[in-house]
Amino acid sequence: MLEIWLRVAATVEGNALATWLRSSAWGYPAVETLHIGGLALLFGAAVAFDLRLLDLAMKTQPTPQSARDSRPWLKGSLVVVVISGVLLFLSEA
Numbered sequence: 880m881l882e883i884w885l886r887v888a889a890t891v892e893g894n895a896l897a898t899w900l901r902s903s904a905w906g907y908p909a910v911e912t913l914h915i916g917g918l919a920l921l922f923g924a925a926v927a928f929d930l931r932l933l934d935l936a937m938k939t940q941p942t943p944q945s946a947r948d949s950r951p952w953l954k955g956s957l958v959v960v961v962i963s964g965v966l967l968f969l970s971e972a
Contacts, residue, residue, distance in 0.1 A: 888972040900970035910966045917959035924952040 891897065900906045930936035931945040940948075 891969055891972040894969060896966070897969040897972070900966065907967075907970060910963050910970075913959060914963035914967060917956045917963060920956035921953065921960055924949050924956065928953075 900910065927936065928945060928949045931940070931942060937945055
């Protein structure tokens with residue numbers, strides 16, 4: 880079973896995109912910056928909504944409205960985190 884995973888990792892690591900990310904002077908840092916920025920945005924939106932649930936912030940806005948307002952930020956940042964995370968994994972599988 881371990882052999883199969885090692886072969887899959889070697890195949891993924893041999894991908895042209897993964898090779899470019901490893902060899903590029905700015906590719907890996909750019910993707911990592913996107914990943915960290917996406918994580919910050921994801922956690923920031925989650926904290927803002929949690930503070931609303933605890934009734935510590937945005938008291939003028941109802942909770943369902945706050946949930947609707949934070950949903951696009953949560954979804955968008957999650958997409959950025961997943962895509963950049965896959966790219967980071969590809970480069971160092």
